[in-house]
Amino acid sequence: MTLEAKTEPTKDLSAHTAGIMVVVVGPSGAGKDTLMNLAARHFAGRPDIHFVRRVITREGDPGNEDHRSVSDVDFDAMERAGAFAVSWEAHGLKYGISSDVEDELARGHLVVANGSRSVLDRFQAAFPKLKIINVTARREVLAERLMARGRESREDVMKRLERGSLIVQGDYDVSDIDNSGTLDEAGRVIVAELEALIAR
Template sequence: MNMAAAKAEGCMVAVVGPSGAGKDTLMAIAAEALAGCEDVTFVRRVITRDAAAGGEDHHGVSDAEFDVLEKSGGFAVSWDAHGLRYGIPANTKERVAAGHLVIANGSRSALPHFKAAYPRLVVVNITARLDVLAARLEARGRESREDILRRLERSSLSVGDDFDVVTIDNSGALEDSGRVLIEALQGLRTTIR
């Protein structure tokens, strides 16, 4: 039997959740814990935002640069949200095909695009109680508490039934939620031969 043919397809993990849920922090914790695993890739997204703007580690590009990348097939998945454009590099498809576990910061609105691009997709939905989300967002100082609460009440914290979803409540200690994410990712690794 050809060993390459026996190798299982890898898996794309799209991490989603509302602002303030702690996606970037939990992904950083998991990336540190799995740093020595050659079959695990944490994706650096391409975003039309200055790379020095803070938040997640990303590759910042202009709208014109994004257009060139998108038109030349540089993205496996791309989408617009909150006045920005986001792209997942095309080489992630090769990594999944090679049997890797590939983890990317995604968006609930882009999940159908992820599903179309990757044969195997697992969604990790990071959530937190509304009061916790509101407190975290208020600490950022960008909106009033009332505006934050109105926005949170209008949004859904769930993911549709069309996806394989792991939900992690990050309302408590980061160490606990980080451990749950690491265990979920390690469990997915065991399903890839």
């Protein structure tokens, strides 16, 4: 994963110390998008929990997450204008979390975003109350799911899994969810995790 460092201005963190920012991460094939969609449906209509729609320099299609698609030029302009609380680059794409989330956090709400393990330091710098949910699965399950996508050869899939770690490195508040079994099982776990955070 290639990341380009960015110099970001110092932010006043006092405005959104009440709420909790939840970042869902995990390797390809772990099913974090599916679990987030399930949780979003479960909490639909709740005013105290918000699921972030990321800004990405990728065309939208049914196979990808629901995101706001923008051009590289527009992304760069938004970034210069301070439109993002956190932004990063990976695999030739640019990702942004809108600064609007700070308004929800200031109200004491729970905000859930799809993130990346590579830039958790940026999330930690931006949000004083940060919770990481790391969605994983057994390596053989990940390999089966990635092969089913048909985008990579078996050799490429196995090499990728051998290189990658399934744990979050660093001093973060992390909960791991094993999504090797049924979606219902993992779905109940992520919903329970979010319910517990709302109840804090």
